Amino acid sequence: MAAITQTATPPRKATRPPSDDGRRVRRYTADQVPLGSLLLRLLAGLVVLVVFLLPYLIMFFGSVKTKAEIRSVDPTYFPREWHWDNYVTMWSTPETPLLQNLISTLVISLCATLLVLAVALPAAYYTARFRFRGRLVFLFLVIVTQMVQPAVLTSGLFREFIAVGILDTWLAMILVNAAFNLSFAVWIMHSFFAGIPKEVDEAAQLDGAGTFAVLTKINLPLVWPGIVTAVVFTFVASWNEFAASLVLLTTAGNQPLSVALTKFVGQYETSWHYVFGVSIVAIVPVVILFMAIEKRLVGGLVAGSVK
Amino acid sequence: MKDLLKALPWIGPAVALIATVVLFPVGLMFYNSTRDISQSGVDKGGVGLDNFATVLGFEAFWPILGRTVVWVVVVVACTLLGSLALAALLNKAFPGRRLVRMAVIVPWASSVVMTTLVVHYGLEPYFGIINSFLVDVGLIDTPEGYGWTRHAGTAFAWAMVVAVFVSLPFTTYTILAGLQTVPGETVEAARIDGANGVRTYFSVVLPQLRGAISVAVLINIINVFNSLPILRVMTGSIPGYDADTVMTMIFKYMQNQRQIDLASALSVIAFLVVVVIVAVYVRMVRPLEEV
Numbered sequence: 001m002a003a004i005t006q007t008a009t010p011p012r013k014a015t016r017p018p019s020d021d022g023r024r025v026r027r028y029t030a031d032q033v034p035l036g037s038l039l040l041r042l043l044a045g046l047v048v049l050v051v052f053l054l055p056y057l058i059m060f061f062g063s064v065k066t067k068a069e070i071r072s073v074d075p076t077y078f079p080r081e082w083h084w085d086n087y088v089t090m091w092s093t094p095e096t097p098l099l100q101n102l103i104s105t106l107v108i109s110l111c112a113t114l115l116v117l118a119v120a121l122p123a124a125y126y127t128a129r130f131r132f133r134g135r136l137v138f139l140f141l142v143i144v145t146q147m148v149q150p151a152v153l154t155s156g157l158f159r160e161f162i163a164v165g166i167l168d169t170w171l172a173m174i175l176v177n178a179a180f181n182l183s184f185a186v187w188i189m190h191s192f193f194a195g196i197p198k199e200v201d202e203a204a205q206l207d208g209a210g211t212f213a214v215l216t217k218i219n220l221p222l223v224w225p226g227i228v229t230a231v232v233f234t235f236v237a238s239w240n241e242f243a244a245s246l247v248l249l250t251t252a253g254n255q256p257l258s259v260a261l262t263k264f265v266g267q268y269e270t271s272w273h274y275v276f277g278v279s280i281v282a283i284v285p286v287v288i289l290f291m292a293i294e295k296r297l298v299g300g301l302v303a304g305s306v307k
Numbered sequence: 308m309k310d311l312l313k314a315l316p317w318i319g320p321a322v323a324l325i326a327t328v329v330l331f332p333v334g335l336m337f338y339n340s341t342r343d344i345s346q347s348g349v350d351k352g353g354v355g356l357d358n359f360a361t362v363l364g365f366e367a368f369w370p371i372l373g374r375t376v377v378w379v380v381v382v383v384a385c386t387l388l389g390s391l392a393l394a395a396l397l398n399k400a401f402p403g404r405r406l407v408r409m410a411v412i413v414p415w416a417s418s419v420v421m422t423t424l425v426v427h428y429g430l431e432p433y434f435g436i437i438n439s440f441l442v443d444v445g446l447i448d449t450p451e452g453y454g455w456t457r458h459a460g461t462a463f464a465w466a467m468v469v470a471v472f473v474s475l476p477f478t479t480y481t482i483l484a485g486l487q488t489v490p491g492e493t494v495e496a497a498r499i500d501g502a503n504g505v506r507t508y509f510s511v512v513l514p515q516l517r518g519a520i521s522v523a524v525l526i527n528i529i530n531v532f533n534s535l536p537i538l539r540v541m542t543g544s545i546p547g548y549d550a551d552t553v554m555t556m557i558f559k560y561m562q563n564q565r566q567i568d569l570a571s572a573l574s575v576i577a578f579l580v581v582v583v584i585v586a587v588y589v590r591m592v593r594p595l596e597e598v
Contacts, residue, residue, distance in 0.1 A: 033400065041401035048393065049403075052410040055425045055472075056417070058436055062428070073451070075439040119320040126317035132310040138318055145329050147585055149533040151554055152577050155561060155570040156332030159339055162348065179328035182321060240418040243535040247561055258420040258536070265427060266544040272428050279421040283413075290416035291409050297477075298484040 056283065063087070063276035070273045083273075087281070090274035095267065098278055100253035101260040105282070108170050108256060109238040112177035116234045119178065120185035121227070125215050127186075128193035129201065139190075146183040150176055151243035158247055168250045176248065177238035184237075185230035188296065192226030193219060229296040236286045257282050333578070339571035346565040358572035367548035367556075374463070375532070375552040382470040383527045387520065389471065390478035395508070397479065398486045415476035423469050423540040430455040430465060459542060459549035466541040466550075470531060478523045485519025486512070521592040528584055532577075553577050 033041075062070055063086060065079045091099045123142075127135055150157070157176060161167040196219060204218045220227075242258045249255045257278060264270045290297070340358055343351040362368060397408055414422055429437035431452075438452025447453055455461045489512055497507040535554050542550035551559065557577065560570035 038401055041396065041399055042403065044396050045401055045403055045407040048396065049407050049410045052413055055422055056413060058429065059421070059425045062425070062436075071434050073433045075434050075436050077436065115324075119324055122317040123321040126314055130310075130314065132314045133308065134311045134314070138322065141322070141325055145325055147529055147581065148329060148333075148578075149529065151533045151535050152557075152574055152581065153329070153332045153336065155339065155557070155567055155574045156334075156336030157328070158561070159348075159567065160332050160335055175324070175328050179324050182324060186321065236416055240420075242418070242420050242539075243533075243558075246535075246539075246558070258418050261420060261424060262536075262540055262543075265424070265540060270428075275424055275428075279418070279424065283417045283421060287413050287416040290412055294409070294412060297412075297415075298480050 056280075059276040059279050059283075062273055063280050065273050067269075067271060067273055071269065086273050086277050090271075090277045093271055093274050095263050095271070096255075096260040097253050098257070098260060098274075101255055101257045102278075102281075104170065104249075104254055105239060105256040105258075108173045108177065109235050111170070111174040112181070112238040113231055113235045115174060115178040116181055116185045117227070117231060120182055120230065121189060122215075124186045124189035125193050125219065128190045129198075142183045142186050145180065148180075149243075150180050150241070154244055154247045157244060161248060167248060168254055170254065172248050173238075173241070173245055173256075176244045177234070177241055181234040181237050184233055188230050188233075189223060189226045192223040196222050225296065229293045232289045232293045233297070236290055239282070239286050336571050336574050336578070339568060340575045342568055344566075344568040348567065354568075358568050359576070362569055362572045362576070367551070371548060371551050371553060371556050374550075375554075378463075378467065378470075378552050379528060379531050382467050382474065382531045383524060385467075385471045386474040386478050386527055386531075387524060389475055390482050390523070391516075391520075393475065393479040394482035394486055397483055411476050411479055413476075414473045415480075419473050419534075420536045420540060422473055423466075423537045426465065426469050427456055427540055432457075456541065457545070459545050459547070462542045462545060463538070463550040466537045469537050469541065470534060473537070474527055474531065478527060481523040481526075482516060482519050485516045489515045521588075525585065525588055525592075528588070529581060532581060532584070553580070 061077070061079055064082045064084060065076070065086075066081070066083055069076060069080060123138070127139060157172075158167065161172045166172045200218060200222075201214050204214050209217065239256075240258055241256065245256050245259050246262075249259065252260070261275055261278060264272070264275045341353055341355060343354045343357075345351060393411065397404060397411070426437070429435045432438055432454045433451045435452060438447070438455070441447045442450060442452055453461070455465055493511050493515070494507055497511045502510065533554060535558060538550065538552060538555045539558070543555070548556070548559075553573065554577065557570050557573050560566050560573060
């Protein structure tokens with residue numbers, strides 16, 4: 001099983017020498033890099049680390065400052081006192097019903113993810129396993145949706161959802177998020193299914209298993225890394241979606257956090273400490289999720305074209 | 308035909324979702340762009356190409372289009388150069404590399420709105436922390452800093468900085484994936500032939516990254532062209548149209564002016580621009596050759 005999933009993941013693992021515990025071999029000890037260039041790399045790495053984390057550190061430090069401190073004309077880099085109670089009081093700010101926004105974000109992202117899974121998994125399995133007329137047309141259709149983004153379609157979606165009567169509902173954004181993340185999910189799972197030798201399926205079929213049983217009992221356990229990747233990616237993308245939500249959700253409570261937080265900008269006295277507290281709450285979980293699928297992120301996005 | 312029927316239960320739901328939420332709105336958008344739709348949403352009949360004439364005749368249209376080109380070209384070019392350097396570093400072995408790689412992911416997973424918000428706050432005069440830093444290191448003379456977000460030009464420039472920042476992770480990871488398929492022997496051979504590191508990179512490694520780079524650039528062009536949140540947060544409160552791109556203008560038509568017919572016409576233009584860019588690019592670079 002380990003061997004199979006290895007070939008199914010994008011090819012980057014192939015060039016790396018294997019190690020017993022499955023972790024990356026520390027090549028810098030083996031390669032005997034000159035100390036000077038090693039230090040140079042370390043220094044560069046440190047700079048990159050700081051630059052990429054800096055906005056989020058500013059966010060974090062800001063989230064525990066008082067309103068007086070964060071709006072002080074003599075700004076502080078680090079909080080003078082750590083006001084953790086901001087994380088409690090921020091939910092009842094007058095600008096927008098943040099707690100409802102959090103619930104909306106959660107419901108929309110979870111439902112969109114489930115929908116993507118229910119729709120993409122069978123399609124990915126079938127197109128990877130069976131040749132049929134229209135297969136390439138379908139795969140082309142999926143690639144095309146990756147080229148189109150909801151932002152450019154919002155005027156059409158807006159009118160469509162008015163006509164259907166689901167404008168300003170969670171369902172509208174569940175459908176949009178599911179549809180526009182479908183291509184990533186199909187491609188990443190497709191590549192995993194394609195990595196399982198056909199003989200495995202055929203052996204099961206000889207034993208009398210139907211197509212559905214072959215999928216659930218034989219294939220699913222082998223492709224779960226692909227499924228996890230698709231699930232996490234869809235969830236995070238839906239979690240952060242902005243453009244379509246901005247237009248399609250008009251009631252404040254229905255809007256996700258990404259839309260709700262923009263309402264603080266341009267206020268007479270923006271409560272930046274609350275904006276940052278909510279941002280930290282919204283960012284930390286999805287960053288952790290994304291780190292879990294780090295190795296497989298590229299695979300679905302570039303649809304196997306990085307060779 | 309029979310095997311397509313057999314496939315239908317498996318791919319049918321996906322086709323239905325794409326048809327209703329992607330293809331149908333495209334059609335509806337084209338249709339609406341030829342209608343006269345009132346602010347309350349009533350369709351008052353067809354007007355041919357009048358909406359396009361209105362959109363193209365708007366005095367700020369051509370500056371907006373030009374700014375959109377600058378936005379896409381500058382952001383994608385800077386992203387590519389930055390990502391090539393980042394990927395080269397992250398492909399080298401050094402202690403803590405894994406930690407640095409994880410840090411590079413953070414802007415990718417984070418909400419673009421929230422990342423832009425913190426920069427916007429930092430750029431505020433008087434209490435913004437970026438302004439405060441620039442004053443502390445002596446780059447700005449006025450003690451309250453500079454009103455970066457108050458002027459269209461500087462706000463737009465900072466929006467480009469943020470756009471590059473949030474585009475770097477995906478691009479870096481794509482190039483990194485490409486780098487890891489470059490056979491070590493080819494690099495070794497170049498070294499033995501006496502090429503130094505820089506020369507090896509440009510004559511041996513870079514050509515083999517062509518596939519990865521072309522895909523990354525294509526996806527970046529589409530993403531950056533379609534990007535709304537950064538400019539919306541950074542320049543949205545500036546009156547006038549001096550910091551708008553095609554995408555932010557679509558949303559101004561839709562939200563501020565409630566002219567869904569004009570928004571549809573501009574969306575159609577934007578949609579066709581993307582289609583043309585993708586078609587030309589795919590013909591020239593053939594990034595999808597191996598799919």
